[in-house]
Amino acid sequence: xxxxxxxxxxxxxxxxxxxxxxxxxxxxxxxxxxxxxxxxxxxxxxxxxxxxxxxxxxxxxxxxxxxxxxxxxxxxxxxxxxxxxxxxxxxxxxxxxxxxxxxxxxxxxxxxxxxxxxxxxxxxxxxxxxxxxxxxxxxxxxxxxxxxxxxxxxxxxxxxxxxxxxxxxxxxxxxxxxxxxxxxxxxxxxxxxxxxxxxxxxxxxxxxxxxxxxxxxxxxxxxxxxxxxxxxxxxxxxxxxxxxxxxxxxxxxxxxxxxxxxxxxxxxxxxxxxxxxxxxxxxxxxxxxxxxxxxxxxxxxxxxxxxxxxxxxxxxxxxxxxxxxxxxxxxxxxxxxxxxxxxxxxxxxxxxxxxxxxxxxxxxxxxxxxxxxxxxxxxxxxxxxxxxxxxxxxxxxxxxxxxxxxxxxxxxxxxxxxxxxxxxxxxx
Ligand SMILES: [Zn+2]
Numbered sequence: 001x002x003x004x005x006x007x008x009x010x011x012x013x014x015x016x017x018x019x020x021x022x023x024x025x026x027x028x029x030x031x032x033x034x035x036x037x038x039x040x041x042x043x044x045x046x047x048x049x050x051x052x053x054x055x056x057x058x059x060x061x062x063x064x065x066x067x068x069x070x071x072x073x074x075x076x077x078x079x080x081x082x083x084x085x086x087x088x089x090x091x092x093x094x095x096x097x098x099x100x101x102x103x104x105x106x107x108x109x110x111x112x113x114x115x116x117x118x119x120x121x122x123x124x125x126x127x128x129x130x131x132x133x134x135x136x137x138x139x140x141x142x143x144x145x146x147x148x149x150x151x152x153x154x155x156x157x158x159x160x161x162x163x164x165x166x167x168x169x170x171x172x173x174x175x176x177x178x179x180x181x182x183x184x185x186x187x188x189x190x191x192x193x194x195x196x197x198x199x200x201x202x203x204x205x206x207x208x209x210x211x212x213x214x215x216x217x218x219x220x221x222x223x224x225x226x227x228x229x230x231x232x233x234x235x236x237x238x239x240x241x242x243x244x245x246x247x248x249x250x251x252x253x254x255x256x257x258x259x260x261x262x263x264x265x266x267x268x269x270x271x272x273x274x275x276x277x278x279x280x281x282x283x284x285x286x287x288x289x290x291x292x293x294x295x296x297x298x299x300x301x302x303x304x305x306x307x308x309x310x311x312x313x314x315x316x317x318x319x320x321x322x323x324x325x326x327x328x329x330x331x332x333x334x335x336x337x338x339x340x341x342x343x344x345x346x347x348x349x350x351x352x353x354x355x356x357x358x359x360x361x362x363x364x365x366x367x368x369x370x371x372x373x374x375x376x377x378x379x380x381x382x383x384x385x386x387x388x389x390x391x392x393x394x395x396x397x398x399x400x401x402x403x404x405x406x407x408x409x410x411x412x413x414x415x416x417x418x419x420x421x422x423x424x425x426x427x428x
Contacts, residue, residue: 001027003415004039008047008379012054013352014368016039022053025375028418033369045413047379051347054355055087055118055376055416056332057367060177060231060255060303061150062324063089063120066107067096072308073395074108077328078117080306080395082422084328084379085411086239087367088119088359090177094153095131100125100136105144118416119376121147121362123177126165132157138168147362150177152231155213157183163220170226175253175361177229180213180238181279190319192265200271202318207286210279211237218242222250229361230254232305236289253361255301258327258334259401261290267401273314273321273373274401277307291344294353301358302350304331308397309377326395330402336409337381347382373420384410 003025010021010033022037023030063077072080074091081089091108093099099108105122112120124141126149127136138149149169156162156178169176186209191197193204214230218241221228233239233254247253259277264284267275275281293299307324314321335354339345345353359367366376390403414422 002039002042003045003418004037005044005045005047005052005377008050010369011165011348011351012369013348014356015370017369018348023369024378025143025418028375030369030371030373030375033371045379050379050412051380051382053378054349054367054369055378056085056354057088057358057364058086058303058306058331059090059301059358059362061089061091061306061328062094062255062308063091064308065091065095065111068329071310074111074120075115075117076394076396077280078112078115078120080326080328080393081118082414082416083411084330085332085380085414086118086328087378087414087416088123088364090147090362092150092152093123093125098125098130099123100128102140102144104143107148109145117421119366121364123148123150125149126151126156126176127161131155132161134160135164135168138165139172142172142174146174147364148175148177148229150179150231152177152179155179155181155183159216159220165223166226166228170224174363175229177225177231178217179231180210180217182209182213185209185212191268191276191398192282194265194283195232196265196268200268205280205342207235207237207282210235211241214238215241218245218250218252220336222248225251227251232260232279233255233299234260234282234290235286239289239293239298243293245302246298246425247306253300254298254301255358256290256294256299257303257305258331259325261287261294262334262338263401271318272401273316273318274325274399276318276321276323277305277325278323291339294339295344300353301361302331302335302353303358304328307400308395310397317368324399326393326397326400327361329393329395330388330400330407332380332411333409334408338409341408375415377415378411379413380409380411382409384408386410
């Protein structure tokens with residue numbers, strides 16, 4: 001079915017477009033972008049006063065499939081993504097079994113393709129079984145469709161294993177996506193070290209647990225000349241390490257998650273386990289540094305680290321609760337509310353960090369509205385306010401700290417590969 005999107009405010013950072021235009025899709029790819037397009041046989045979507053962007057690309061999600069389908073699976077995760085305006089995700093390999101061989105990468109791809117909702121790009125393991133001992137067959141993973149390698153959820157403790165991973169990934173031209181963390185410094189901590197950890201009587205995690213590891217990983221990548229992508233940066237010193245490395249020409253990119261620019265460790269008050277994640281929520285100065293890093297281009301991408309957990313895994317003592325929150329259904333509105341409406345980023349800059357930049361990091365041709373590109377398109381109302389209601393989430397899990405919060409920006413329609421995969425109503 002052809003779709004004609006009329007009169008929307010089209011933002012396509014890849015092509016430097018930010019103006020009122022029409023978009024025509026032929027049922028699969030984008031056929032035309034311009035003024036006054038007509039097509040008698042197309043379904044018309046009236047996008048007057050709405051914003052039209054490339055479908056969001058989220059390069060850090062956990063779909064828990066195979067192995068933990070009670071938290072999320074590829075189908076429910078895809079629906080949550082579509083509801084959040086996300087049309088492509090890179091899913092992390094810490095499943096059970098972990099995605100460390102061709103058959104498991106194929107499993108994820110096949111299940112996602114059969115579901116036919118969004119594009120799911122698997123990330124393969126760095127080490128076999130995520131054990132940190134022996135390298136996975138990175139060439140085989142890439143050939144099967146992995147867009148990167150990561151042991152996300154845990155760091156690669158051995159520096160020489162990290163070096164070998166970077167060398168192999170470089171040969172196959174995919175990024176190592178590093179969960180950079182020094183477990184020695186974490187030392188059993190469960191939240192950021194600071195006033196709030198003292199107040200709650202919880203063991204704190206020093207910021208150096210992240211920045212020391214980020215620095216190590218950057219230095220190894222620099223020596224090898226390989227691409228490295230640092231996942232979920234949260235501290236001022238990590239961001240500065242990336243900033244300095246970029247100045248030296250290191251092939252480093254990094255992402256942050258919406259919770260690192262919208263919340264501080266104060267959210268842990270009352271032993272709120274929906275504010276427990278890894279890396280932990282940090283101080284107000286770190287939030288400022290994250291926003292500054294987004295604004296000056298040090299931080300390339302916003303990714304959610306969507307981490308679904310069952311309520312029984314969160315409804316326990318703080319230090320026993322599992323790490324992570326879901327994020328796919330709130331990322332766009334958090335970006336609009338906390339970055340654009342506060343004047344920190346333009347809407348175009350925000351969209352670039354949620355579409356074009358992350359697409360480039362994982363080497364996909366998505367994240368643009370170029371003619372001929374796959375028709376992945378998100379239509380939203382940038383001015384509409386809503387109160388987050390976790391019971392309406394499409395995700396199987398509800399572990400979000402944003403329930404009850406008033407945010408701005410409502411997704412109206414999500415189109416993936418030319419098909420409407422989420423319809424939130426609105427004008428037609
Ligand atoms: Zn991680």
